[in-house]
Amino acid sequence: MIENILAPSVFATCLRLSTPYLFAGIGEMFGQRSGMLNLGVEGVMLMGAFFAHYVVLNTGSLLLGVIAALVVGLVMGVAIAFVNVTLKAEQGISGIGVYLFGLGMSELLFKTLVGTPRSVSGFPPLHIPVLSDIEFLGIGQIFFQHNLLVYVAFALVPISAYVLRRTPLGLMIRAVGQTPEAADAMGINVARVRYMTVIFGAMMAGLAGASLSIALLNVFQQNLTSGLGFIAIALVYFGRWRPVGVMSGALLFSFVNALQLQISAIGIDVPSEFAVMAPYVITIIALVFASKQTEKPTALTKPFDRGE
Amino acid sequence: MNKRNLTLLLVVVAMLVLSALPIARAQDDVFRVAAVAPSATNDLAFSQSMFDALTLLKSEMGDGFDFVFQEGTFVVDDAAVALREWASSGEYDLIIAHGSQYGSIIEELAPEFPETSFAWGTDVNTFGLNNVFAYTAASDQGGFLNGAMAAYMSESGIIGVVGPIEVGDAKLYVDGFVAGAQAVNPDVQVLVNYIGSFSDVTLATEAANTFVSNGADILTGSAQMVTGAIAVAKDNGLLWFGTQASQADLAEGAGVMFQVYRWDVILKDMIEKIQGGTLGGEAYTITLANGGLQMVMGQAGN
Numbered sequence: 001m002i003e004n005i006l007a008p009s010v011f012a013t014c015l016r017l018s019t020p021y022l023f024a025g026i027g028e029m030f031g032q033r034s035g036m037l038n039l040g041v042e043g044v045m046l047m048g049a050f051f052a053h054y055v056v057l058n059t060g061s062l063l064l065g066v067i068a069a070l071v072v073g074l075v076m077g078v079a080i081a082f083v084n085v086t087l088k089a090e091q092g093i094s095g096i097g098v099y100l101f102g103l104g105m106s107e108l109l110f111k112t113l114v115g116t117p118r119s120v121s122g123f124p125p126l127h128i129p130v131l132s133d134i135e136f137l138g139i140g141q142i143f144f145q146h147n148l149l150v151y152v153a154f155a156l157v158p159i160s161a162y163v164l165r166r167t168p169l170g171l172m173i174r175a176v177g178q179t180p181e182a183a184d185a186m187g188i189n190v191a192r193v194r195y196m197t198v199i200f201g202a203m204m205a206g207l208a209g210a211s212l213s214i215a216l217l218n219v220f221q222q223n224l225t226s227g228l229g230f231i232a233i234a235l236v237y238f239g240r241w242r243p244v245g246v247m248s249g250a251l252l253f254s255f256v257n258a259l260q261l262q263i264s265a266i267g268i269d270v271p272s273e274f275a276v277m278a279p280y281v282i283t284i285i286a287l288v289f290a291s292k293q294t295e296k297p298t299a300l301t302k303p304f305d306r307g308e
Numbered sequence: 309m310n311k312r313n314l315t316l317l318l319v320v321v322a323m324l325v326l327s328a329l330p331i332a333r334a335q336d337d338v339f340r341v342a343a344v345a346p347s348a349t350n351d352l353a354f355s356q357s358m359f360d361a362l363t364l365l366k367s368e369m370g371d372g373f374d375f376v377f378q379e380g381t382f383v384v385d386d387a388a389v390a391l392r393e394w395a396s397s398g399e400y401d402l403i404i405a406h407g408s409q410y411g412s413i414i415e416e417l418a419p420e421f422p423e424t425s426f427a428w429g430t431d432v433n434t435f436g437l438n439n440v441f442a443y444t445a446a447s448d449q450g451g452f453l454n455g456a457m458a459a460y461m462s463e464s465g466i467i468g469v470v471g472p473i474e475v476g477d478a479k480l481y482v483d484g485f486v487a488g489a490q491a492v493n494p495d496v497q498v499l500v501n502y503i504g505s506f507s508d509v510t511l512a513t514e515a516a517n518t519f520v521s522n523g524a525d526i527l528t529g530s531a532q533m534v535t536g537a538i539a540v541a542k543d544n545g546l547l548w549f550g551t552q553a554s555q556a557d558l559a560e561g562a563g564v565m566f567q568v569y570r571w572d573v574i575l576k577d578m579i580e581k582i583q584g585g586t587l588g589g590e591a592y593t594i595t596l597a598n599g600g601l602q603m604v605m606g607q608a609g610n
Contacts, residue, residue, distance in 0.1 A: 017514055119535075212510060216510065218536070221348065222347065222351065226505065226508045261503075261514055261518040262518055265468065
């Protein structure tokens with residue numbers, strides 16, 4: 001029974017489900033570490049998902065699809081940064097605006113340009129030679145038979161941890177998020193750093209959308225993300241603004257989801273309401289018992305004014 | 309009468325004339341319908357089934373029929389605003405709230421506008437009001453046929469069902485499907501997962517993937533979040549059975565059989581009744597027998 005419930009496929013599902021959370025969550029984390037909250041992640045994801053899908057549908061090129069999602073993220077990132085950094089808008093409000101824009105615009109474009117849900121050939125599973133054949137504990141199936149974007153998402157975790165901790169750029173981002181006044185006095189261009197992190201975050205949100213529409217689901221329809229972007233923002237708080245923390249949250253949440261899918265699939269009768277509730281409840285419990293040590297940026301959501 | 313009073317009188321008269329206009333328009337020869345639905349008109353499922361029915365009526369009745377359609381109102385309060393506006397305008401002969409979540413709005417709104425006819429579904433409750441029609445689909449009927457056919461075609465003996473929330477016509481469909489499958493082959497395993505959402509495509513897709521890794525060779529599902537699950541069936545060489553609207557184009561070679569809702573069958577009857585002066589008080593059910601449910605074959609079914 002237990003080996004059925006904890007089959008290797010459950011862990012593989014968990015890694016797949018984590019992928020969009022990793023892209024969106026880590027991108028958002030960089031923004032927040034520099035003091036910028038973007039509540040519009042979901043809206044950027046929807047636009048990225050639509051454009052990636054639309055480009056692949058018309059050209060068949062997955063590379064162009066990914067580029068389209070990154071470009072959409074870039075453009076929206078510039079707009080978000082302009083509103084939040086240059087115009088110093090209230091970040092919570094402008095984020096909701098970005099979400100509603102993305103929700104409505106992606107639906108309008110989809111309706112006008114595509115019309116009805118259509119599937120594309122997305123990123124195929126990439127079996128890594130030798131490693132994907134490891135049968136011990138199902139390691140090959142769990143870790144080494146995924147599509148390219150899954151590997152990229154997980155590679156992002158150590159890379160961003162390194163950038164944040166060990167590079168001058170990471171130091172600048174943290175300084176700008178903690179004490180922008182001091183960073184400014186040291187000659188760091190606060191606005192420029194914030195533009196960079198916000199744009200990077202939006203590009204990752206675009207990629208998160210693409211990971212759904214051309215890798216994991218291979219379809220696009222109205223409101224495809226269905227709240228996923230908001231969960232990614234919550235995971236940044238859950239992960240206490242650390243890449244490994246964001247990944248742990250994404251894995252935990254996805255694992256409980258994968259587990260409830262498996263429990264239904266092997267015919268164990270659990271009330272569906274309970275199964276649906278479980279990921280949220282368990283994530284909240286984990287949050288209560290998790291380390292209280294936090295790296296929350298003190299200047300989060302606070303616009304910087306040089307006071308000249 | 310001085311100039312000021314005359315102006316005032318003119319304004320009042322103008323307002324009276326303007327407020328009477330919509331009523332005058334409602335009495336012309338055009339039958340006007342306004343409908344609100346939770347998801348998109350191209351969802352290949354519930355909302356599309358109503359949109360397609362109204363579009364068909366428009367093509368059949370031409371200038372004598374017109375409709376407006378507010379899609380994507382998954383927020384019930386937004387639907388309430390639209391419904392109240394339409395009712396207050398007096399322009400519409402029939403106002404449709406297409407979603408069982410809108411029931412309480414209709415119950416509240418209909419008594420305020422006794423001259424306007426309302427319809428809502430899927431449900432059978434007219435709230436004892438004589439200007440409310442209720443409609444539902446006996447989706448267990450097509451579910452039974454789909455299930456029977458699926459059990460007949462399954463080689464692995466394992467069939468996966470991706471459901472939204474355990475209510476309404478989705479539950480009926482799934483129950484019918486399970487009964488149909490077991491009627492043909494009592495040993496067949498029909499595994500059901502209600503994912504708890506009508507919109508979570510990601511979870512529905514992974515539910516389908518999980519069925520695949522547990523040996524299912526046939527999948528089915530209800531509601532608008534199944535598009536990704538259909539892609540899973542197609543990509544893994546499984547067969548797909550659908551409901552609510554035809555998903556044959558999306559499913560391509562994987563699609564076997566689809567139960568299609570033909571609301572136009574009952575809408576025609578409602579329109580006749582309304583034109584004859586009966587504004588409601590009746591509950592309709594579309595069935596295979598009355599033609600409101602139709603089975604459509606996909607590529608894999610031919």
